[in-house]
Amino acid sequence: xxxxxxxxxxxxxxxxxxxxxxxxxxxxxxxxxxxxxxxxxxxxxxxxxxxxxxxxxxxxxxxxxxxxxxxxxxxxxxxxxxxxxxxxxxxxxxxxxxxxxxxxxxxxxxxxxxxxxxxxxxxxxxxxxxxxxxxxxxxxxxxxxxxxxxxxxxxxxxxxxxxxxxxxxxxxxxxxxxxxxxxxxxxxxxxxxxxxxxxxxxxxxxxxxxxxxxxxxxxxxxxxxxxxxxxxxxxxxxxxxxxxxxxxxxxxxxxxxxxxxxxxxxxxxxxxxxxxxxxxxxxxxxxxxxxxxxxxxxxxxxxxxxxxxxxxxxxxxxxxxxxxxxxxxxxxxxxxxxxxxxxxxxxxxxxxxxxxxxxxxxxxxxxxxxxxxxxxxxxxxxxxxxxxxxxxxxxxxxxxxxxxxxxxxxxxxxxxxxxxxxxxxxxxxxxxxxxxxxxxxxxxxxxxxxxxxxxxxxxxxxxxxxxxxxxxxxxxxxxxxxxxxxxxxxxxxxxxxxxxxxxxxxxxxxxxxxxxxxxxxxxxxxxxxxxxxxxxxxxxxxxxxxxxxxxxxxxxxxxxxxxxxxxxxxxxxxxxxxxxxxxxxxxxxxxxxxxxxxxx
Ligand code: GTP
Ligand code: MG
Numbered sequence: 001x002x003x004x005x006x007x008x009x010x011x012x013x014x015x016x017x018x019x020x021x022x023x024x025x026x027x028x029x030x031x032x033x034x035x036x037x038x039x040x041x042x043x044x045x046x047x048x049x050x051x052x053x054x055x056x057x058x059x060x061x062x063x064x065x066x067x068x069x070x071x072x073x074x075x076x077x078x079x080x081x082x083x084x085x086x087x088x089x090x091x092x093x094x095x096x097x098x099x100x101x102x103x104x105x106x107x108x109x110x111x112x113x114x115x116x117x118x119x120x121x122x123x124x125x126x127x128x129x130x131x132x133x134x135x136x137x138x139x140x141x142x143x144x145x146x147x148x149x150x151x152x153x154x155x156x157x158x159x160x161x162x163x164x165x166x167x168x169x170x171x172x173x174x175x176x177x178x179x180x181x182x183x184x185x186x187x188x189x190x191x192x193x194x195x196x197x198x199x200x201x202x203x204x205x206x207x208x209x210x211x212x213x214x215x216x217x218x219x220x221x222x223x224x225x226x227x228x229x230x231x232x233x234x235x236x237x238x239x240x241x242x243x244x245x246x247x248x249x250x251x252x253x254x255x256x257x258x259x260x261x262x263x264x265x266x267x268x269x270x271x272x273x274x275x276x277x278x279x280x281x282x283x284x285x286x287x288x289x290x291x292x293x294x295x296x297x298x299x300x301x302x303x304x305x306x307x308x309x310x311x312x313x314x315x316x317x318x319x320x321x322x323x324x325x326x327x328x329x330x331x332x333x334x335x336x337x338x339x340x341x342x343x344x345x346x347x348x349x350x351x352x353x354x355x356x357x358x359x360x361x362x363x364x365x366x367x368x369x370x371x372x373x374x375x376x377x378x379x380x381x382x383x384x385x386x387x388x389x390x391x392x393x394x395x396x397x398x399x400x401x402x403x404x405x406x407x408x409x410x411x412x413x414x415x416x417x418x419x420x421x422x423x424x425x426x427x428x429x430x431x432x433x434x435x436x437x438x439x440x441x442x443x444x445x446x447x448x449x450x451x452x453x454x455x456x457x458x459x460x461x462x463x464x465x466x467x468x469x470x471x472x473x474x475x476x477x478x479x480x481x482x483x484x485x486x487x488x489x490x491x492x493x494x495x496x497x498x499x500x501x502x503x504x505x506x507x508x509x510x511x512x513x514x515x516x517x518x519x520x521x522x523x524x525x526x527x528x529x530x531x532x533x534x535x536x537x538x539x540x541x542x543x544x545x546x547x548x549x550x551x552x553x554x555x556x557x558x559x560x561x562x563x564x565x566x567x568x569x570x571x572x573x574x575x576x577x578x579x580x581x582x583x584x585x586x587x588x589x590x591x592x593x594x595x596x597x598x599x600x
Contacts, residue, residue, distance in 0.1 A: 039217075051195065053096070053192060056092050056128050065138060070128075075097070075101030076098075080095075153224050163505050174419060177329060200274055205233065217315050227301065230311065266306070279293060279294045309393055314398075324412045327366075371417070376446075377445070381400045430480075434447070455474045
C-alpha cells in the first residue's frame with residue numbers, strides 16, 4: 001500500500017516499509033498502475049504501526065532532541081512526527097521499531113501524582129515532563145523530525161490561489177485532491193485514537209478491536225474529516241479452537257442491533273477513563289446507536305458504534321473501487337466539496353444527501369458504458385472465493401472478491417478521459433438522469449426501476465432492499481438536480497483560465513464577487529450566503545429586492561450599498577452569459593429554465 005503525500009511541485013509515493021520511493025513530476029491524474037494489495041493488509045499494517053507508537057505532548061517542536069534522546073535510552077525509534085492541535089499544543093508521534101520497544105517505554109512511564117483524586121490510566125497518549133534537578137544532555141544523534149506541523153490543513157485562500165494558478169481544470173481537480181486528502185500522519189493519528197480505546201476497553205472485552213471505517217479508510221477522506229469507529233471483536237482461530245477446553249463465561253446483553261447498552265457503557269468510559277475525550281454525546285435511538293466525542297489531543301470528531309461490521313465492509317468496498325479507478329477519488333473529493341459549497345450537504349444530518357451517497361453517485365457514473373472505469377459490484381461478487389466470505393450483523397452477506405488481481409483486467413479502467421472530461425460528463429449524466437423513475441444500483445452498474453416513490457433512490461450495495469438516500473426530501477432532490485445542471489453549465493461555459501472562478505473554482509466557491517463574498521460572510525461558521533438564500537424562488541432580483549434582503553443580513557448601510565453594486569454587476573454578467581452556447585441542448589434548455597427561475 002502506498003501513501004501519497006505531496007509538496008507543491010512533486011509527489012512522493014511512499015510505501016509503508018520505505019523499500020522504494022517513486023518520484024513523479026507533474027502527475028496529470030491520480031492513476032498509478034500497480035499490483036493490488038488488499039484492504040485487510042493495509043489495515044493490518046496501520047494497526048501494527050499504531051501498536052508500536054506513542055503520542056507525546058511536548059512543549060514545542062524544539063523538544064525533539066530531548067525527547068529522542070530520552071526515549072532512545074529505552075527503545076529503538078523508527079521516526080518522530082510533529083503536529084499541533086487547534087489549541088496550539090504540540091505533540092510528537094513516536095513510532096518505535098517494535099511493540100516490545102513500546103512496552104519498555106511504557107514501563108518507564110509514571111503518574112502525575114500531585115493530584116490524589118486522579119487514578120491514572122494507561123493509554124498511548126502521554127506527556128513529557130520537564131527534567132527535575134540537574135539537566136542530562138540528551139541528543140537525537142543527527143536524526144531529524146520525519147514531519148513538522150504534519151496535520152496542518154491548507155488555508156482556503158492558499159488553496160484557491162493554487163487552484164487559480166493551475167494550467168487546466170484536470171490539474172485543478174488533481175491539486176484539490178492532493179492538497180486536501182488525508183495524509184500519512186493524519187491516518188496514523190486516527191489509528192492511535194482507535195488504539196487508545198482498544199487499550200482502555202481491553203480489560204472489559206476480550207479480543208476487543210476498535211477499527212476505523214468510513215472516509216478515514218475508504219480512500220475518499222480529507223484532512224479533518226470525522227473519524228468513524230467500530231467497537232468489535234477479533235475471533236482468531238486460536239481463540240475459537242475446539243481443542244481449548246476452558247472457555248470464558250460470557251455475559252449476554254440485551255440491546256439488539258447496534259448494542260445501545262454497550263454504547264451507554266462506552267459513553268461513560270469515554271467521559272471517565274479516556275484522556276483527551278471530551279464533549280461526549282450519546283445518540284442511542286438511531287438505527288445504529290453511536291457515541292460522539294471530540295478527541296482534543298488530535299482534533300478529531302469521533303463517532304463510535306458497536307459491531308456495525310456492514311459499515312466496515314462498505315468502506316472496504318468503496319476503497320476497492322477507488323483502487324480500481326483512482327480517478328474516482330479525485331472526482332469524488334471535488335464532488336463532495338462542490339456539494340458542500342452548493343449547500344447540498346450540511347455538517348449535520350437531515351433531509352439532504354450526505355457524502356456517502358454522493359460517493360456512490362460518482363462510482364455509479366464511472367460504471368456506465370461511456371466511462372467504463374469500474375465494473376458492477378455483481379462482478380466482484382461473482383469472482384469471490386471461499387476466503388472472501390464475510391457475514392456482518394443480522395446475517396448480512398458482505399462477500400465480494402478481496403484480491404482485485406483476480407478481476408478480469410478488461411472489466412475496469414478502459415477509459416483515458418482526463419479528470420476535466422470526466423467531471424463534465426458526471427454533471428451532464430446526472431443532469432439527464434431520470435430520478436423520477438430510476439434507482440441507482442452499483443450492484444448492477446446500471447439504472448433500475450425504482451421500487452417506490454422516494455425522490456432519490458440509491459440502492460444500498462450490501463443490503464439491496466434498502467435505499468441509502470431514503471432521508472432525502474423532494475425539495476432536496478430537486479436542488480441536487482438543479483445544482484448538477486448549474487455545474488454542467490458552468491463547466492461548459494467555463495470562463496477563461498485565470499478569470500475569477502475559472503474551471504473547478506467556480507464549483508468550489510459561491511458565485512459571488514470577492515467584496516460581496518466578504519460582505520456575506522455571516523456568523524462564526526464562515527459559510528457564505530448563497531445568492532439563492534437572498535431570494536425566494538418567486539422573487540425578482542430587482543436592485544430594491546437585493547437591497548432589502550441584504551439589510552436583513554448585514555449591519556451597515558455602506559455594506560448594503562457595496563453589496564448592491566456587486567450584485568448588480570453579477571446580474572449583468574449573468575444576463576450576458578445567458579447567451580452562451582451549449583453542446584447539449586437538453587442541458588441548455590434546463591439551465592436556461594433554472595436561470596430564468598432565479599435559482600442560480
Ligand atoms: P464523511 O464522514 O462525510 O467524510 O463521509 P463518510 O463516508 O465517513 O460518511 P459517514 O460518516 O456518514 O458514514 C460512515 C460510513 O458508514 C460510510 O462510509 C459507509 O461505509 C457507512 N454508511 C453510511 N451511511 C450508510 C447507510 O445508509 N447504510 C450503510 N450500510 N452504511 C452506511
Ligand atoms: Mg465519516
